[in-house]
Amino acid sequence: MYDYIVTDLGNAAVFSPFADRVFAFPLQQMHIPHARCLLVSGNEDTKTVAKELGMGVLQWEGELKEADLLPHLAWLDPVVTAAHQLFLFDMGNVVVRNITMLGKIARAWKLDRNEFLTDYLHYEFPLMEGEFSSSQYWAHVHQVFGVKVEGDPFYDCFNPIFNEEIVSLVKALRKAGKRVVCASNTIDPHWRILSDMGALSLFDTVYASHEMHLTKPSQAFFQYILEKEGVKAEDAYFIDDNEENISRARSMGISSLLYADRSGRSAELRIAEAFAGIL
Structure with missing residues (x-):
């Protein structure tokens, strides 16, 4: 999601509701981080330059509609109505x-933080999808890092409030x-x-x-x-x-x-x- 729209399409009507956050490409506002900008353009060369700058690039088909933009706008929050049930x-x-735990686990078991975090990311979604158990993961840690973990650090180091x-x-x-x-x-x-x-x-x-x-x-x-x-x-x-x-x-x-x-x-x-x- 992005904080600003950057475009070479001119003052198209679709941008009207967001006029205060729409800027021309190339971006002249130096204080705006490129990574928080969404480029809207039909020009392939412009898209290439924007990607090199670190901007997001909107892909759409046919006529550009407001609905194409909405999913990507970080500043926009729809107002709750009676229709929402x-x-x-x-x-x-x-x-x-207070849900962070990986740093605590790395410290508790003297694991290299960066190596441990990198390894965990390979298993994060299998764990969350219930396809890989925490006991299987800690057996994996023992094999890869040579550290025999006792108990379940995912449980022991999780202290939400x-x-x-x-x-x-x-x-x-x-x-x-x-x-x-x-x-x-x-x-x-x-x-x-x-x-x-x-x-x-x-x-x-x-x-x-x-x-x-x-x-x-x-x-x-x-x-x-x-x-x-x-x-x-x-x-x-x-x-x-x-x-x-x-x-x-x-x-x-x-x-x-x-x-x-x-x-x-x-x-x-x-x-x-x-x-x-x-x-």
């Missing part, structure tokens, strides 16, 4: 904070008669801790990647939940801290809020503005 909340860094702002929002939505579910990429040791601390009981039901054998940002993850809930995409609202997850949900027609400090707006302000009319 199903609310999906991510768990980590949204409902709970509630984000009271979001907890209050979840409770308020349920009190208002809305259906509220958790939609989380997670692993079994973390899910057990979250259950024990009462995080799962906040929701009408929960959808966990390791039980679904599906992960965000796949379309299948969201489609599974929509079908289980019997809700159309346009009647759902999704809150997550990951830009890629938000982009995918928006591309499916799900109203989605990026719960993160982006584009000069805090996560707290985003929530307050988006939910002001319903709570």
Whole structure:
């Protein structure tokens, strides 16, 4: 997702709602990081230059529409309306904070941090999809790093705490008669801790990647939940801290809020503005 649109298409009407964040290519505003810019162009040479600068490049077919842009705009949070009947909340860094653990594990078991993090990333999605167990991973660590790990560091080093702002929002939505579910990429040791601390009981039901054998940002993850809930995409609202997850949900027609400090707006302000009319 991006904070600005950069284009050589001129003042096309499709850009009108976002005029304060649209700039001509080549970009003259030196204070704007290229990595936070989305190029919109039909010129292949321009696309090549933009990619070399580190910009994102929008791909679309036919006439450019606002719907082509929306999934990629980090500053845009749709306002909640009465039409939204199903609310999906991510768990980590949204409902709970203090979820980082890999650095703790590396220190506890005297593993080279960079090597360990690089190795873990190869197994992150198999773990979250329930295709690879934590015991299998620690056996792998023993084989690769020569470190025999006792217990389950994924469990022992995971110490989440509630984000009271979001907890209050979840409770308020349920009190208002809305259906509220958790939609989380997670692993079994973390899910057990979250259950024990009462995080799962906040929701009408929960959808966990390791039980679904599906992960965000796949379309299948969201489609599974929509079908289980019997809700159309346009009647759902999704809150997550990951830009890629938000982009995918928006591309499916799900109203989605990026719960993160982006584009000069805090996560707290985003929530307050988006939910002001319903709570």
